[in-house]
Amino acid sequence: MITFDSVSKRYPGGYEALTNIDFHLKEGEFAFLTGHSGAGKSTLLKLIMQMEKASAGQVFVYGKNLNRMSRRQLPCFRRNIGVVFQDHQLLFDRNVFENVALPLMVTGYDSREAARRVRAALDKVGLLKKENQNPIALSGGEQQRVGIARAVVNKPVLLLADEPTGNLDPELSAEIMNLFGQFNQVGTSVLIATHDLGLIDRQRHRVLTLDKGALIAGNSDTSAVSEHDE
Amino acid sequence: MMSRPQSVKKSPGRKPVKANTRAAGNTGHSWFGQLFQQHQFVAVDSLSRLLQEPGASFLTWSVIGIALALPLCLFLFLQNLQQLNTSLDDAGNISLFMDLAIDEQALEAARLEILALSEVEEVTVITSTQALIEFQEASGFGNALDGLDENPLPAVLIVNPATDDIESLPALSARLQTIAGVDLALVDLDWMRRLYGIIAMAERLTGGLALLLCLGVVLAIGNTVRLAIENRRDEIVVVKLVGGTDAYVSRPFLYTGIWFGVGGGVVAGILAITAFMTMSGPFSRLMALYNSDFSLSWLGVSDLLSLLLVAGGLGLAGAWLSVLRHLRQIEPS
Numbered sequence: 001m002i003t004f005d006s007v008s009k010r011y012p013g014g015y016e017a018l019t020n021i022d023f024h025l026k027e028g029e030f031a032f033l034t035g036h037s038g039a040g041k042s043t044l045l046k047l048i049m050q051m052e053k054a055s056a057g058q059v060f061v062y063g064k065n066l067n068r069m070s071r072r073q074l075p076c077f078r079r080n081i082g083v084v085f086q087d088h089q090l091l092f093d094r095n096v097f098e099n100v101a102l103p104l105m106v107t108g109y110d111s112r113e114a115a116r117r118v119r120a121a122l123d124k125v126g127l128l129k130k131e132n133q134n135p136i137a138l139s140g141g142e143q144q145r146v147g148i149a150r151a152v153v154n155k156p157v158l159l160l161a162d163e164p165t166g167n168l169d170p171e172l173s174a175e176i177m178n179l180f181g182q183f184n185q186v187g188t189s190v191l192i193a194t195h196d197l198g199l200i201d202r203q204r205h206r207v208l209t210l211d212k213g214a215l216i217a218g219n220s221d222t223s224a225v226s227e228h229d230e
Numbered sequence: 231m232m233s234r235p236q237s238v239k240k241s242p243g244r245k246p247v248k249a250n251t252r253a254a255g256n257t258g259h260s261w262f263g264q265l266f267q268q269h270q271f272v273a274v275d276s277l278s279r280l281l282q283e284p285g286a287s288f289l290t291w292s293v294i295g296i297a298l299a300l301p302l303c304l305f306l307f308l309q310n311l312q313q314l315n316t317s318l319d320d321a322g323n324i325s326l327f328m329d330l331a332i333d334e335q336a337l338e339a340a341r342l343e344i345l346a347l348s349e350v351e352e353v354t355v356i357t358s359t360q361a362l363i364e365f366q367e368a369s370g371f372g373n374a375l376d377g378l379d380e381n382p383l384p385a386v387l388i389v390n391p392a393t394d395d396i397e398s399l400p401a402l403s404a405r406l407q408t409i410a411g412v413d414l415a416l417v418d419l420d421w422m423r424r425l426y427g428i429i430a431m432a433e434r435l436t437g438g439l440a441l442l443l444c445l446g447v448v449l450a451i452g453n454t455v456r457l458a459i460e461n462r463r464d465e466i467v468v469v470k471l472v473g474g475t476d477a478y479v480s481r482p483f484l485y486t487g488i489w490f491g492v493g494g495g496v497v498a499g500i501l502a503i504t505a506f507m508t509m510s511g512p513f514s515r516l517m518a519l520y521n522s523d524f525s526l527s528w529l530g531v532s533d534l535l536s537l538l539l540v541a542g543g544l545g546l547a548g549a550w551l552s553v554l555r556h557l558r559q560i561e562p563s
Contacts, residue, residue, distance in 0.1 A: 049471070051562045071476075079473035089468050106474035108264045150472070 001027045001158055001189040002048060007057035009043050009213075016213055017043040021057070023208060023219040025191060027157075030184045031218070032200045033193040035210035041193040044210070045160050048191075049083060050074055062157055079107060082151030082188075086163035088143045090135040096122070096146050097131040103154040121149040125179060141172040148176070152183055159183055161192045165199060173199055269481070276485040280493075290454050290490055295497020297447050298541060301440035302502045308432055310526055322396060322422065324403050326387040327414040330358075337385055340411045344389060349402050352390040358383050384413060396422055444544055451490045451548030455483050459556050471562045480553040484546060491545020495538040502529060 002025040009018040018040045025031055033041050046052040047059055050066055059066040062080060069077060090099050100121055104114040122128045125145040130138065135146050144164060151159060165173035177199060184190045200207055208218035280287040328337060345353050361383040391402055399417045407415040469479055510526045
């Protein structure tokens with residue numbers, strides 16, 4: 001699903017956020033990405049989302065070489081990836097329903113079909129009754145769940161989350177993790193960046209550990225990486 | 231088995247959640263129908279956004295409307311001037327003043343001879359008696375003329391040339407001069423040349439002014455749309471993150487530009503109509519002084535429609551410039 005092949009990311013000014021990263025995430029896999037803040041977790045996710053370009057090496061996501069992706073192909077590529085942000089990135093000028101419907105609107109979904117899918121996603125995160133509310137009126141946990149509903153409404157093949165439980169208490173965090181687990185069970189690959197080690201310990205999933213831009217643990221599947229050399 | 235990214239795309243029997251199920255809205259509507267639905271939605275949505283801030287929107291509409299009204303009024307004025315020119319078609323005629331002594335038969339013979347010329351379209355006869363009556367009515371010298379023993383006015387033949395080219399008139403005039411019974415052939419070209427000159431200059435002036443003001447409208451709308459883009463930055467970022475294309479992201483702003491333009495066109499139309507309403511009274515009184523029943527022609531329905539079309543087009547152009555310049559710079563980061 002995701003392959004990093006000797007990937008480095010250097011920002012203008014010389015700061016190297018990621019150094020020579022190699023790893024492979026299989027289709028349907030559930031993995032955590034961890035490390036101290038500033039270790040490069042967000043940068044790694046941004047590379048997958050094509051919000052940043054790798055300075056060196058190659059990134060493959062569901063079979064696509066991101067180095068060779070043109071600007072025109074970008075929207076279509078992103079439609080297959082659901083992203084959950086720590087700060088939710090919800091729009092407060094529209095209600096919960098419209099926020100969740102956004103990924104469907106951009107693809108030109110028929111409105112009835114879209115409504116059906118949005119309600120299914122909201123039902124999944126337990127917010128069906130709040131579809132007409134403005135997300136600003138919801139609690140942090142609820143906002144995060146709206147973000148998750150928006151990320152999965154399009155049935156993405158890959159779900160990325162950047163500190164999805166950052167501001168939540170342990171109970172809510174477990175609930176959110178449980179949700180991710182459910183999506184993973186129906187085949188969605190999941191990669192979650194978090195520094196919440198307690199959360200990771202409770203789950204038996206692969207853990208990729210970053211330290212100062214280098215991958216120091218979790219890159220066990222190196223054989224897969226070499227297969228992708230082109 | 232799933233380790234090769236390339237195989238992900240092709241391998242059969244994959245789990246239900248896959249990339250290629252992302253084909254948009256496959257529920258019976260045609261691709262065109264969906265696009266139409268989207269456009270309709272965005273068009274209505276961007277208009278209602280403008281109406282939600284009536285004060286700011288009205289200000290923008292007024293600015294655009296005033297900028298458009300000026301060339302519009304000049305254009306209408308010119309159009310009227312040209313119509314006035316055609317209604318003063320007599321000016322292109324050649325007046326033939328006949329010998330005082332000419333009799334009716336000779337006058338008729340001269341008329342037929344002139345009418346036979348290929349350069350001539352029409353000949354109108356004003357006998358000396360008719361001329362006297364007309365002069366008495368128009369000049370106010372009626373009583374003075376009564377005192378004269380005989381009619382001092384000659385008969386006049388008014389020759390309407392077949393051609394509109396005023397430069398060919400002197401040659402025709404010289405030829406008519408040679409016809410028996412013609413005392414004097416008169417063609418007044420100077421004031422016509424001046425009129426044509428003034429109209430041509432006014433056309434240039436209006437054209438130049440219109441170009442400048444339209445450019446101003448495009449830039450004003452571009453700037454307003456830039457502010458709209460800035461105000462909706464968060465939304466643009468999120469839409470781009472969930473896979474909105476550039477076309478999808480720009481659409482609301484292009485429609486905003488169109489609405490600014492169309493609204494400005496409406497204001498310009500109202501201003502122009504008001505201006506003509508205030509002008510038409512004094513104008514017809516002025517025309518009455520010249521014994522003319524010529525009146526100002528108004529904006530027709532087709533004129534108003536083209537005004538809205540042009541204004542909408544200018545709005546679209548301004549928005550497009552702004553989108554091209556600013557929207558690409560907003561990327562998720």
